[in-house]
């Protein structure tokens with residue numbers, strides 16, 4: 001489901017800074033060699049993440065769900081000197097390719113890429129976070145939120161992708177609500193009712209929930 005008229009979407013893309021050769025390369029290789037290339041953030045969301053990072057100036061970002069590294073490259077590019085991005089993914093089959101992309105982008109110093117189940121890796125990470133991007137399995141969004149919320153610095157931002165789930169969160173079709181959709185409905189409600197944050201659901205691409213720790 002497209003959320004805005006395709007012509008308007010094209011207009012938005014035409015008026016957003018274009019991808020450079022590295023991001024074009026990641027996009028092309030992902031589409032040519034990897035399953036489910038739709039998971040990649042893409043130009044509009046990637047630039048949004050880069051600019052959010054530049055505005056927030058975080059020291060530490062945690063990304064849950066690296067995939068082929070497109071969003072990681074965008075956020076790492078927004079970091080100031082000394083800032084770092086920890087990015088986690090369970091899929092080790094993509095490791096060589098992803099490390100190659102980070103090297104090509106000149107970002108190996110800024111990106112700490114770790115493989116494993118994020119539910120197990122996060123408790124072992126040291127320190128707090130200034131920005132977290134949740135973009136892994138939808139069923140565990142609530143658990144990821146619970147794992148990071150008390151480790152967010154004051155004013156820190158949690159971003160969660162795909163919270164509109166192609167519109168399925170409205171539950172207004174004949175079909176039974178599936179587990180991922182229900183998990184996202186629960187997640188959005190949980191954030192909305194959490195007194196520890198102020199939040200806005202941005203209708204960018206498939207929806208980004210932004211929650212700021214008070």
Ligand SMILES: C[S@@+](CC[C@H](N)C(=O)[O-])C[C@H]1O[C@@H](n2cnc3c(N)ncnc32)[C@H](O)[C@@H]1O
Nearest residue numbers: 039040041065067071089090091117118136137
């Ligand atoms: C939507 S993709 C991430 C897209 C990426 N952030 C981007 O914008 O280009 C989701 C990723 O989450 C990973 N994932 C799923 N379950 C996970 C888990 N329990 N721990 C860590 N990563 C997980 C998948 O392997 C997949 O690569």
